[in-house]
Amino acid sequence: MAYNKEDFIRIREEYSKKYLKAREAADTRARELYEKIPELRTLDGILAGTASRIMGAVCSDNAEERINAVRSENERLLRERAKLLTAYGYPEDYTDVHYECELCGDTGYVDTKMCTCMKKALVMAGYRSSGIYGLMQTQSFDNFSLKYYKDNEEAYATMKQSAALLKKYAESFDENTYKSFMLIGNTGLGKTHLSTAVAVKVIERGFDVHYVSACSMISDFEAKQFGGRGAADGVDTSRYYDCDLLIIDDFGTELTNQFTLSCFYDVINTRMIKRKSTIINTNLGKKEIESRYGDRITSRLFGEYRPILFFGRDIREQKIHKG
Ligand SMILES: Nc1ncnc2c1ncn2[C@@H]1O[C@H](COP(=O)(O)OP(=O)(O)OP(=O)(O)O)[C@@H](O)[C@H]1O
Ligand SMILES: [Mg+2]
Numbered sequence: 504m505a506y507n508k509e510d511f512i513r514i515r516e517e518y519s520k521k522y523l524k525a526r527e528a529a530d531t532r533a534r535e536l537y538e539k540i541p542e543l544r545t546l547d548g549i550l551a552g553t554a555s556r557i558m559g560a561v562c563s564d565n566a567e568e569r570i571n572a573v574r575s576e577n578e579r580l581l582r583e584r585a586k587l588l589t590a591y592g593y594p595e596d597y598t599d600v601h602y603e604c605e606l607c608g609d610t611g612y613v614d615t616k617m618c619t620c621m622k623k624a625l626v627m628a629g630y631r632s633s634g635i636y637g638l639m640q641t642q643s644f645d646n647f648s649l650k651y652y653k654d655n656e657e658a659y660a661t662m663k664q665s666a667a668l669l670k671k672y673a674e675s676f677d678e679n680t681y682k683s684f685m686l687i688g689n690t691g692l693g694k695t696h697l698s699t700a701v702a703v704k705v706i707e708r709g710f711d712v713h714y715v716s717a718c719s720m721i722s723d724f725e726a727k728q729f730g731g732r733g734a735a736d737g738v739d740t741s742r743y744y745d746c747d748l749l750i751i752d753d754f755g756t757e758l759t760n761q762f763t764l765s766c767f768y769d770v771i772n773t774r775m776i777k778r779k780s781t782i783i784n785t786n787l788g789k790k791e792i793e794s795r796y797g798d799r800i801t802s803r804l805f806g807e808y809r810p811i812l813f814f815g816r817d818i819r820e821q822k823i824h825k826g
């Protein structure tokens with residue numbers, strides 16, 4: 504597992520706050536009740552001494568007998584306490600700590616294992632910080648339909664195979680996965696749709712996914728290098744090199760110059776060296792990529808990335824015409 508570092512730190516802080524808040528709320532309820540029911544304070548005072556009475560009993564000659572006596576006295580006091588609360592119209596557990604998650608007591612861990620509630624929180628945070636949050640509701644494997652490719656047998660067969668391949672890839676993504684893809688094809692054929700679907704599944708499996716358009720990626724590097732947009736927030740480009748899966752959408756729509764070329768080269772090359780998977784979506788064919796990005800980038804892309812060709816008729820248009 505390699506959840507996004509910042510998400511992880513933030514969520515851990517949220518958990519400590521949640522934990523403390525639950526305990527403070529219980530303390531406040533107890534203090535309130537002590538004002539109203541002074542006997543309760545006395546009872547709680549006695550109950551608080553149970554542990555030390557047990558310790559005392561353990562060290563005595565007739566330990567077993569005395570431990571049992573302390574235990575039964577403790578149970579009697581607890582019954583008395585419950586009765587008292589009921590008599591005043593409060594639930595028996597009114598002063599107990601009420602955690603949001605009873606499994607982990609809002610610590611995020613059960614023994615040394617991360618609790619399911621914290622895993623869920625990290626996945627939700629992953630959706631938000633990945634950049635796919637707006638798209639993920641409408642672009643999943645479940646609503647990826649092959650019917651749009653039906654008027655061409657070859658397109659249909661290829662798209663069926665490609666969708667199945669990407670689904671399998673996403674569903675089996677783990678810490679050893681090092682496989683990159685280039686989704687190549689004309690506009691409106693499902694590249695963004697399928698890569699978003701991959702992102703959702705990989706995030707659900709607990710990995711850090713960063714989804715970005717080529718233009719935004721370049722803006723981030725520009726802001727880091729030259730200041731300007733977002734510089735005040737301190738643009739951190741490390742996620743481009745370190746995230747488990749980087750998805751660069753609309754590769755080729757950005758302006759090309761020495762700076763953008765060196766950004767792409769650097770990200771593509773570093774991720775290769777670090778064996779980190781990447782998906783690049785583009786409308787450009789190999790020749791266009793070669794002439795725009797040069798040999799160093801092209802040979803890495805076509806050597807390391809498996810090309811997946813998208814065929815068919817623009818699905819945006821098909822959807823409009825069907826209403
Ligand atoms: N197989 C599909 N089933 C259902 N909806 C689809 C399918 N493929 C694409 N769509 C939908 O059609 C629209 C266009 O698809 P998408 O954005 O994935 O195209 P694209 O290949 O990324 O195009 P572009 O190159 O212009 O970015 C989106 O709304 C998407 O959800
Ligand atoms: Mg797209």
Ligand SMILES: [Zn+2]
Pocket residue numbers: 604605606607608609610611612618619620621
């Ligand atoms: Zn929990």
